[in-house]
Each structure stands twice: as C-alpha cells, then as structure tokens.
Amino acid sequence: MDVVFKKPHALTDAPLHYCPGCTHGIVHRLVAEVLDELGVEGKAVGVASVGCSVMSYNYFGCDMVQAPHGRAQAVATGLRRALPDGVIFTYQGDGDLAAIGTAETVHAATRGENITVIFINNAIYGMTGGQMAPTSLPNQITQTTPYGRDVNSAGFPVRVCEMLSTLDGVALAQRVTVDSVKNVKIAKAAIKKAFQNQIEGKGYSIVEVLSTCPTNWGLSPVDALQWLRDNMIPYYPLGVYKDADKRDNMKGDKE
Amino acid sequence: MAKIIVDENVCKGCALCVNTCPKKIIALSKSKINAKGYHPAELTDENACIGCAFCATMCPDTAITVYK
Amino acid sequence: MADKVLMKGNEALAEAAIQAGCHHFFGYPITPQTELAAYMAKRMPKIGGTYLQAESEIAAINMVLGASAAGVRAMTSSSSPGISLKGEGISYMAGSDLPALIINVQRGGPGLGGIQPSQADYWQATKALGHGDFQVLVFAPSTVQEMVDLVQGAFDMADKYRMPAMILADGMLGQMMEPVVLPEKSEKEPIAKPWASCGHKGEREHNIVNSLYLTPNALENLVKERYERYETIKKNEQMAEEYLTEDAELILVAYGASSRVAKGAVNKAREKGLKVGLIRPITLWPFPTDAIKRAASHAKALLTVEMSMGQMVDDVKLACEQKLPVHFYGRTGGIIPTPKEILAEIERLMA
Known part of the structure; x- marks a missing residue:
C-alpha cells in the first residue's frame, strides 16, 4: 500500500496547541501543503500574529517572525522589501487583522504589497477567552457582549474581503471555509493561488477562511461547523470578491 | 485495500473524522485514553476503508496517515 | 581627504546612514525631521534601496522590525510624538534581539507640544521606550559632523549587541546647516546574522524571530542574558x-x-x-x-x-x-x- 495522505514537510512535528476541533489546524496544514507543492518552504518567511495563532511560528517549517498585535502586514512589508526573492506570508486572526491591525491591512492591500495573507475569521477572540471580535455577528453572545452583540452600541461586523476588493492593489480577495471536504479543497486552491500570485509578482492576495472556535462558542467541534454554516456563511458569503486576472479579462485591457 | 493510521498521541478526539467518514467506520475509542486525556479516533472496520482520505482532510491535527 | 559640504543635520544624517549600508528606510511625516525622510525618498530609488512612507509611525517601526528580522540594516526617523507611537515596535525589537537605528529629532511636549527644539524625551529614550526590562543604545550628537560620525558606529553597535540604537537629536541640530565631511562608503564586511529569518533554503533548521516566552524561567533567563550584554556595554561603550x-x-x-x-x-x-x-x-x-x-x-x-x-x-x-x-x-x-x-x-x- 502506498501513502496517499500524510503530514506535509512544511509542517513541523510540534503538536498543535489548539483546542480539539479548532479549524486552525486544517488551515495550517493547507498552507504547509501549498508551500510543499510550490517548493518554496526554503524561500518562505511567515509572520505569526498575536492571538491563538501566535505560536504558528513553531508549526510552520519555514523561517518565521512573530509580529506585534495587528502589525503582521507591516512586518511582512519590511520582510518583502528586504527579501525580493522571498515568499512572504502572514497568518492572522480577525481581531489582529480587522480590529487593531485594520490600518496595516488596508494599506498593505492598497500598496499592492506582494504578500500572501491568510486570514482566519472565527467571529471571536479565542486566545483571550472569547470576547467580541470585529467580525462577531449581530446578536452573537460573547464574553463582552453577554446579551448579544447590540449593533446600536457595538456596531456592525467588518466584511474584510468586500472592503478590500475595492482597492486597486489587491490581486485576490477570496472567502472560503473548511467545514467539509469539498470546501477544504476549494480553500486549498485559493491559498495556492494566493501564493502563486505572489510568486508571479501580481500583488496582494488575501484568503479569508471562515473558521470555528468550538471552545469559545460553547459547541462541540461538529456542532460548531454547523453553526458556521447556519450563521456565518449567510453573513459572510463565500466566493471570490476580487481576482485581478479576471477583472483585466473583463475589461479587455490585457488583450 | 486501504487503511488509516491515527497517531493516537496527537489525536484530540474532536470527532471531525468520525463525522466526515462516508463509510461510518471511524469512532472514538471507548477503551483508550491518550497522554493528553482524549479518546483517540480509531478504525472500526479495517476491511471497509476505501482510502478516500476525507478523515485526514478534516483532521485539524494531521493525526491521520492514509494508505491505499 | 574628502571635501566639506554644507548640509542640514537631517540630510547629513540620512546620507551617513546610506553610507553605513542602510538601504531600507521606513518613515512617516512629522516636523522637524521631515528633511531626513525627503532626502531618503530622493536617494533610495537611485541606489536600489527602499524608501517607504508608511500609514503610521506604528506601521513604520514594524516594517523596520520585519526588514531587520530578515537581516538587513533598517532605520526609521521621527520626532517626539511619533517616537511614542514607535514604542511598541521598539519593545518588540528589544525582546526579539533585533538591531535597528531609530532617529528622534526631538520637539517640545507633552502631547502635540510644539515643533521647536527640545530635550524632553531623555527619560523616554534612556529609561522607558516601551514596556518591559530593556535598554536601547542612545547617542546624542551636538554638531552636524557628529550626527554623521555617530551613525556608522550606531549601526555597528546595534548589530554587535543585537539591540536597537537611537540617535537622540533635536529640532535645532536637525534643521541647522554646517559644513560636514561625509564618510566614505563603509568597506567593513557586515557582521554575519545567522539568526535572521531570510529563508532557510533547506540548509538549516527554521529560524524564529520572537519575543514571546510563556515559561517565566525562560523569559527571566533571556532577560538576564540581555542584561549581561548591557553590563558589557556600560563597561566598554561610554562616550563623553x-x-x-x-x-x-x-x-x-x-x-x-x-x-x-x-x-x-x-x-x-x-x-x-x-x-x-x-x-x-x-x-x-x-x-x-x-x-x-x-x-x-x-x-x-x-x-x-x-x-x-x-x-x-x-x-x-x-x-x-x-x-x-x-x-x-x-x-x-x-x-x-x-x-x-x-x-x-x-x-x-x-x-
């Protein structure tokens, strides 16, 4: 018998610290598989953000830098400019990317910074114990919205892909999820494209992955995936929000 | 012929593999508890595995190796 | 003997940094350091370097962090209120043992203060540039020539001791013009940086540039090691x-x-x-x-x-x-x- 599925090389042997059923692990594996398939682990430098994924520096086999909270894309910009041949990516959660790091995100995107951004949206702050995130849904109960997120006071969630898709510097903005085998395959294809874009010098690519936080949502891992389907996907529709290749084709200006 | 091998010490018993297996032949062990205190997933019918790797695809801890 | 040229302090400092091998500058506009950034914007494209105007002081210092983590010489410049914003990144760089050069062309404070020369950031520079137990090297030039002369040494010491260095100038030194002899391009072989996260090429274990240590003993040991370095510096590097x-x-x-x-x-x-x-x-x-x-x-x-x-x-x-x-x-x-x-x-x- 042949091995048809095994741990990718770009994932280290360090056991993941994530809670049981947390989809961070799936996305980690997809990124590592893509690094393997593109043969770029040795050129890659990843930026770990603050939050649950901070210790991703132990899990990715490529060189890693840990950034201050929200600053991952500024750090990635510095790496990008210093290493013209490097493959630079960030791995960030929703609090990091869409609250404290909004300015860094928007400006890296509008500069068309040639980096790959993996954005985990699980609608909650995981590491600090389940507070409201910028992407928490209206009426979602969290530690800091115990009566549900009141949009009159706490405002509305941020739809990152939609927002960034208006910027000229963005090559790819795509929202995916990992709730099923089919969607994991779509997610992997998106992540691969986001890295390929960078290698081909196309500019900023972001893949938003709708993810679960079973622990802080108070659900079993299986039920959490169902909650994601029932509540998150309707508010955050899956799909490609910007693909520079296709836009150019539509405009016909590359003919 | 196909089979899966679950790294019992890495498995956290989240059951995403149990839920996704099209043949319904993965279950959390009733008898084993690993070093982390979880009941690891195990194959209940070795002859029925088709090597589709759905379980491994959904495993957050890359605890499953698939052979075919 | 090189010729004397008449230069503003801010511009002379920028040129000296380029001669010291710094080809990566990240900044954000603030008076009275603006000429420094403007000079970099003019020069960097000509030498294949990076001039990047960031979206904030916070982003600028973190771009420096990224470039420094990759192993290149990187710098930023600002003035007092902007340095307060950079405090976060400076603390992370100190905690990650990263070298860099930070220029503070001081102005009056607190708050938005004023735009005239001041020395009210001494405490900030020498005692508390950010949270945690750490120091940065702080140099205080008093002439335009000295602003130039200190730059090379500041980069060298930052690399040697693996810590950020600051040139604490002020609006007067930054803005005034004096005749200055610019340094020759440094011929020194740059110090090796085996710790840099620049891609392992499959030739070594992966490097991690990091300031997070969740085990108290590990963090204490690391801080103590850093303080031993500080003691060496105190013994060997005082200048007056x-x-x-x-x-x-x-x-x-x-x-x-x-x-x-x-x-x-x-x-x-x-x-x-x-x-x-x-x-x-x-x-x-x-x-x-x-x-x-x-x-x-x-x-x-x-x-x-x-x-x-x-x-x-x-x-x-x-x-x-x-x-x-x-x-x-x-x-x-x-x-x-x-x-x-x-x-x-x-x-x-x-x-």
Missing part, C-alpha cells in the same frame, strides 16, 4: 567629551544642542577667570558615569543644563553618588537657553 574639566570647580553637564550653548557659557566664564568646565555625554545610554565620577572627585559642584524640566540631572546625581551638589538649569517648551542665561547661573552658583 570632557572640556576644561581638569582644574574646574564647577562642571557643567549638557548634551546635544544645550551642550553647544553650555560650551559658550563655559568659555565666557573662563574669560572672567572662573574655573568652569563641561562634560558632554555623547552616549546617553550607556550614561558616561565614569566621566561624571572623575569630575566628582575634584570639582566642587555640578550644573546640569537641559532643554527640559530636568531629566538627565537624575543620572548625573546617581553617577556622582551625591558626593557634591548637583544643580540644574533648564528651559523647556521649545526654548533654547542663551549663553548669557547660563553664565548668569554659573556666576550665581560661584558667588
């Missing part, structure tokens, strides 16, 4: 100019712009037959404790002159171990004291 101190009864202590005025006052006092000297700290951290101690062994009193309400004066008192009176004279809010004012203070104290 001692001017007419040998027979002086009253010794002024001043750095940067205020030291220029203080030197003028010392000269005037000497003309009047008063035995007055000057110690001019060039490194503020490490503080030139040895020079102050030497002064304390024979002078009758010290007079610290600053463009602040009195910050460095604390370090002067600590250095002389209260063996003699330490007086203070300062102006703040963007006002540069005149030699006449300082002379009057000297005469009052020596009367």
Whole structure:
C-alpha cells in the first residue's frame, strides 16, 4: 500500500496547541501543503500574529517572525522589501487583522504589497477567552457582549474581503471555509493561488477562511461547523470578491 | 485495500473524522485514553476503508496517515 | 581627504546612514525631521534601496522590525510624538534581539507640544521606550559632523549587541546647516546574522524571530542574558567629551544642542577667570558615569543644563553618588537657553 495522505514537510512535528476541533489546524496544514507543492518552504518567511495563532511560528517549517498585535502586514512589508526573492506570508486572526491591525491591512492591500495573507475569521477572540471580535455577528453572545452583540452600541461586523476588493492593489480577495471536504479543497486552491500570485509578482492576495472556535462558542467541534454554516456563511458569503486576472479579462485591457 | 493510521498521541478526539467518514467506520475509542486525556479516533472496520482520505482532510491535527 | 559640504543635520544624517549600508528606510511625516525622510525618498530609488512612507509611525517601526528580522540594516526617523507611537515596535525589537537605528529629532511636549527644539524625551529614550526590562543604545550628537560620525558606529553597535540604537537629536541640530565631511562608503564586511529569518533554503533548521516566552524561567533567563550584554556595554561603550574639566570647580553637564550653548557659557566664564568646565555625554545610554565620577572627585559642584524640566540631572546625581551638589538649569517648551542665561547661573552658583 502506498501513502496517499500524510503530514506535509512544511509542517513541523510540534503538536498543535489548539483546542480539539479548532479549524486552525486544517488551515495550517493547507498552507504547509501549498508551500510543499510550490517548493518554496526554503524561500518562505511567515509572520505569526498575536492571538491563538501566535505560536504558528513553531508549526510552520519555514523561517518565521512573530509580529506585534495587528502589525503582521507591516512586518511582512519590511520582510518583502528586504527579501525580493522571498515568499512572504502572514497568518492572522480577525481581531489582529480587522480590529487593531485594520490600518496595516488596508494599506498593505492598497500598496499592492506582494504578500500572501491568510486570514482566519472565527467571529471571536479565542486566545483571550472569547470576547467580541470585529467580525462577531449581530446578536452573537460573547464574553463582552453577554446579551448579544447590540449593533446600536457595538456596531456592525467588518466584511474584510468586500472592503478590500475595492482597492486597486489587491490581486485576490477570496472567502472560503473548511467545514467539509469539498470546501477544504476549494480553500486549498485559493491559498495556492494566493501564493502563486505572489510568486508571479501580481500583488496582494488575501484568503479569508471562515473558521470555528468550538471552545469559545460553547459547541462541540461538529456542532460548531454547523453553526458556521447556519450563521456565518449567510453573513459572510463565500466566493471570490476580487481576482485581478479576471477583472483585466473583463475589461479587455490585457488583450 | 486501504487503511488509516491515527497517531493516537496527537489525536484530540474532536470527532471531525468520525463525522466526515462516508463509510461510518471511524469512532472514538471507548477503551483508550491518550497522554493528553482524549479518546483517540480509531478504525472500526479495517476491511471497509476505501482510502478516500476525507478523515485526514478534516483532521485539524494531521493525526491521520492514509494508505491505499 | 574628502571635501566639506554644507548640509542640514537631517540630510547629513540620512546620507551617513546610506553610507553605513542602510538601504531600507521606513518613515512617516512629522516636523522637524521631515528633511531626513525627503532626502531618503530622493536617494533610495537611485541606489536600489527602499524608501517607504508608511500609514503610521506604528506601521513604520514594524516594517523596520520585519526588514531587520530578515537581516538587513533598517532605520526609521521621527520626532517626539511619533517616537511614542514607535514604542511598541521598539519593545518588540528589544525582546526579539533585533538591531535597528531609530532617529528622534526631538520637539517640545507633552502631547502635540510644539515643533521647536527640545530635550524632553531623555527619560523616554534612556529609561522607558516601551514596556518591559530593556535598554536601547542612545547617542546624542551636538554638531552636524557628529550626527554623521555617530551613525556608522550606531549601526555597528546595534548589530554587535543585537539591540536597537537611537540617535537622540533635536529640532535645532536637525534643521541647522554646517559644513560636514561625509564618510566614505563603509568597506567593513557586515557582521554575519545567522539568526535572521531570510529563508532557510533547506540548509538549516527554521529560524524564529520572537519575543514571546510563556515559561517565566525562560523569559527571566533571556532577560538576564540581555542584561549581561548591557553590563558589557556600560563597561566598554561610554562616550563623553570632557572640556576644561581638569582644574574646574564647577562642571557643567549638557548634551546635544544645550551642550553647544553650555560650551559658550563655559568659555565666557573662563574669560572672567572662573574655573568652569563641561562634560558632554555623547552616549546617553550607556550614561558616561565614569566621566561624571572623575569630575566628582575634584570639582566642587555640578550644573546640569537641559532643554527640559530636568531629566538627565537624575543620572548625573546617581553617577556622582551625591558626593557634591548637583544643580540644574533648564528651559523647556521649545526654548533654547542663551549663553548669557547660563553664565548668569554659573556666576550665581560661584558667588
């Protein structure tokens, strides 16, 4: 018998610290598989953000830098400019990317910074114990919205892909999820494209992955995936929000 | 012929593999508890595995190796 | 012998950094350091380097962090309110043992303060640039030539000791023009950086540039190791100019712009037959404790002159171990004291 599925090389042997059923692990594996398939682990430098994924520096086999909270894309910009041949990516959660790091995100995107951004949206702050995130849904109960997120006071969630898709510097903005085998395959294809874009010098690519936080949502891992389907996907529709290749084709200006 | 091998010490018993297996032949062990205190997933019918790797695809801890 | 050229302090500093091999500059506009960034914007594209105007001071310092983590020489420049914003990134760089050069062309504070020269960021630079136990190297030039001369050494020391370095200038030094001899392009082989996250090429274990240590013992051990480095620096790297101190009864202590005025006052006092000297700290951290101690062994009193309400004066008192009176004279809010004012203070104290 042949091995048809095994741990990718770009994932280290360090056991993941994530809670049981947390989809961070799936996305980690997809990124590592893509690094393997593109043969770029040795050129890659990843930026770990603050939050649950901070210790991703132990899990990715490529060189890693840990950034201050929200600053991952500024750090990635510095790496990008210093290493013209490097493959630079960030791995960030929703609090990091869409609250404290909004300015860094928007400006890296509008500069068309040639980096790959993996954005985990699980609608909650995981590491600090389940507070409201910028992407928490209206009426979602969290530690800091115990009566549900009141949009009159706490405002509305941020739809990152939609927002960034208006910027000229963005090559790819795509929202995916990992709730099923089919969607994991779509997610992997998106992540691969986001890295390929960078290698081909196309500019900023972001893949938003709708993810679960079973622990802080108070659900079993299986039920959490169902909650994601029932509540998150309707508010955050899956799909490609910007693909520079296709836009150019539509405009016909590359003919 | 196909089979899966679950790294019992890495498995956290989240059951995403149990839920996704099209043949319904993965279950959390009733008898084993690993070093982390979880009941690891195990194959209940070795002859029925088709090597589709759905379980491994959904495993957050890359605890499953698939052979075919 | 290289020719002298007339340059603004900010521009001379920028050129010196380029000559020292720094090809990555990340900044954000703020008065009175603007000429430095503008000069970089002009020069960097010509040499294949990076000039990037960031979206904020916070982003700029974190871009420096990223570039430094990749192993290249990187710098940013700002002025007081912007340095406060950079504090976060500087703390992370100190915690990750990353070298970099940070320029603070100080202006009046607190808050938005003013845009005139000030020295009110001494405490910030030497005691608390951010959270946690750490120091950065702090250099205080007093002429445009010295701004140039300190840059190469600042980069070299930052690399050697793996820590951020700061040049603490002020609006007066940044804006004034003086003749300056620019350094030759550094021929020194850059120090190896085996710790850099620049892609392992499958040839080594992956490098991790990180400041997170969740085990208290591991964090304590790391901080202690860093403090051993600091002790070496304190022993070997103090810099100060001692001017007419040998027979002086009253010794002024001043750095940067205020030291220029203080030197003028010392000269005037000497003309009047008063035995007055000057110690001019060039490194503020490490503080030139040895020079102050030497002064304390024979002078009758010290007079610290600053463009602040009195910050460095604390370090002067600590250095002389209260063996003699330490007086203070300062102006703040963007006002540069005149030699006449300082002379009057000297005469009052020596009367």
